[in-house]
Amino acid sequence: MTHDADVLLTFRDVTFGYHHNKPPVLAQVNFSLRAGRVLAVVGPNGAGKTTLLALALGWLRPWQGDILLAGRPIHSYGRDERGRWLALVPQSEHTPFDYSALEYVLMGRAPHLPPLGSPGPTDYALALDALALVGISTLADRPIPQLSGGERQLMLLARAVAQQPRLMLLDEPTAHLDLHNKFRLIQIMRRLRAQGVTLVMTNHEPDVVLAVADDVLLMEPGRPPEFGMLAEVFTEDALSRIYRLPIRLVNIDGRRQVVWT
Amino acid sequence: MSDIALRQVIARNARRRRLLWLLVAGAAVLFAASVLLGRYPAPGLIAPSQLGEDELAARLVLNLRLPRLLAALLLGMALSAAGMVFQLLFSNPLVEPGFLGVSQGAAFGAAFAIIYFGGGALLTQTSAAAFALAGLGFSYLLARRLRFGGWVLRLVLAGIAVSALFSAGVGLLKYIADPLTQLPEITFWLLGSLASITWPKLLSVLPGVAVGLFVMLLFRWRLNVLSLKEETAFSLGAAPQRERMLLILAAVVPTAALISISGMVGWIGLIVPHIARRLFDADTRFGLPATMLLGGIFAMLCDDAARTLLAGEIPLGILTSLLGALIFLGLMMAQQFRPRP
Numbered sequence: 001m002t003h004d005a006d007v008l009l010t011f012r013d014v015t016f017g018y019h020h021n022k023p024p025v026l027a028q029v030n031f032s033l034r035a036g037r038v039l040a041v042v043g044p045n046g047a048g049k050t051t052l053l054a055l056a057l058g059w060l061r062p063w064q065g066d067i068l069l070a071g072r073p074i075h076s077y078g079r080d081e082r083g084r085w086l087a088l089v090p091q092s093e094h095t096p097f098d099y100s101a102l103e104y105v106l107m108g109r110a111p112h113l114p115p116l117g118s119p120g121p122t123d124y125a126l127a128l129d130a131l132a133l134v135g136i137s138t139l140a141d142r143p144i145p146q147l148s149g150g151e152r153q154l155m156l157l158a159r160a161v162a163q164q165p166r167l168m169l170l171d172e173p174t175a176h177l178d179l180h181n182k183f184r185l186i187q188i189m190r191r192l193r194a195q196g197v198t199l200v201m202t203n204h205e206p207d208v209v210l211a212v213a214d215d216v217l218l219m220e221p222g223r224p225p226e227f228g229m230l231a232e233v234f235t236e237d238a239l240s241r242i243y244r245l246p247i248r249l250v251n252i253d254g255r256r257q258v259v260w261t
Numbered sequence: 262m263s264d265i266a267l268r269q270v271i272a273r274n275a276r277r278r279r280l281l282w283l284l285v286a287g288a289a290v291l292f293a294a295s296v297l298l299g300r301y302p303a304p305g306l307i308a309p310s311q312l313g314e315d316e317l318a319a320r321l322v323l324n325l326r327l328p329r330l331l332a333a334l335l336l337g338m339a340l341s342a343a344g345m346v347f348q349l350l351f352s353n354p355l356v357e358p359g360f361l362g363v364s365q366g367a368a369f370g371a372a373f374a375i376i377y378f379g380g381g382a383l384l385t386q387t388s389a390a391a392f393a394l395a396g397l398g399f400s401y402l403l404a405r406r407l408r409f410g411g412w413v414l415r416l417v418l419a420g421i422a423v424s425a426l427f428s429a430g431v432g433l434l435k436y437i438a439d440p441l442t443q444l445p446e447i448t449f450w451l452l453g454s455l456a457s458i459t460w461p462k463l464l465s466v467l468p469g470v471a472v473g474l475f476v477m478l479l480f481r482w483r484l485n486v487l488s489l490k491e492e493t494a495f496s497l498g499a500a501p502q503r504e505r506m507l508l509i510l511a512a513v514v515p516t517a518a519l520i521s522i523s524g525m526v527g528w529i530g531l532i533v534p535h536i537a538r539r540l541f542d543a544d545t546r547f548g549l550p551a552t553m554l555l556g557g558i559f560a561m562l563c564d565d566a567a568r569t570l571l572a573g574e575i576p577l578g579i580l581t582s583l584l585g586a587l588i589f590l591g592l593m594m595a596q597q598f599r600p601r602p
Contacts, residue, residue: 054492079500080498083497083498084498088496090493097543098538099485099542099543100543102270103485103544107485107489110483110486111497118482124270125267137266163497169496
């Protein structure tokens, strides 16, 4: 297989499961994501979307197949090097300690610091910029337990922004957001893409997918996932099939929207 | 806007650094004063000039008070730092450094040596240290074999089980101990005291303690990252399992070493990290050095009280538990108070 210089993330015949005596969670995953694009991983609960992110992160190793980041196997990257390439935005995180939002976002600088180093003024500046980018500068000194679910999710995004990755993996980034913050998140993702960051997100919300995704990976239990451009893959037929509901895509004021009956 | 915020953050860090140096100075002053404090020749401070004239006073200070104070300082620093490390690694503000089978292991080791080896000081210490580390080892091996929950939960469960086993063993040993000779010795060991510290005892544990403290201090900022979920810490470039195991060792070795010469001294590792977090926030970059200094100060104060309040010695463990529990209650009842130094 030849390698396209433009391709950032490649899954080649990836098969993975958690227990070897059970059928795999993911089978025959194939796709090549070009740099600077937004990939939405779509599928019903339990289809293995979060597992796919953990594989892309290098946290899980596939049973079979290869995962390449910029043409190199993900496991050949050094730990800090990997941290500078890839950032993860988890769905939620819990800490019993009163970290301030700034202190938390600052942890995104870890892969850029020398071994056992502490962050310096540049790192603090980048963390503050990241908070500004996601629009929660005023919460910098607020202890995390006092933040709302949506604010925490934006803070987790800010930590990934401070990490300055080339590829950002987002797990259900809109799960805790209200309509306003969802809109804001879509804007932020567009801005990150404009800065050249490649995004992979799992998402349950078709309107968010329609608003930002360039490519879609459709996951269906029991079938190899389907990868392609948004318009090719994200169709009424496919959506109706994976969500087992009659779904229509309609144009409202020039924008495509999902409706179900 | 961002510039102002950045300047504020940098100024805050500078203030915290100054406060840390203030704590260093406070610990140094307390140390110097405590060397002079005692019940010889009269309750109170010895005048420094007297040390040159009174040979007994000089010997007392050099051979008894100095090693004992150093032991108190190190004990406070190690227990409280280990407590903070454990609280972060286990995402649980209520764990203390001995909970992975270390404290109960040490107690069992000491009681065992007192009954079966005649309770010589060196043998008791060695046995306590060996069983403390064995307690950690058992907990670790057990955690690896458990098929339940994540790594952190497995370690906690294994620690509880191993502690309970050792504590049952201590109960059994107390039951069969000679009530006139061995039982009092076991009881006093369990109450904790620095009264019998000598230079050789202190020097025998110093290397392990120093290395452990140094490693914890090196990880002072990194500890924040390691307190996150394993997958997240991994995504930030850490090797969570390996780095956590190293830090656990760096926390347990000094704890085990010091418990082996002091007996059971509770509450320091639980309470001091809470005070440090109140003063320096959750970020362990300043919180960890602060907790070491505050722990050293707390232990020196308790030991000063233990040896001077009454003509007889009050067991140190009683004082740390009493003060620790009172402070703990105070902290829990105080309204949300978050100064930002």
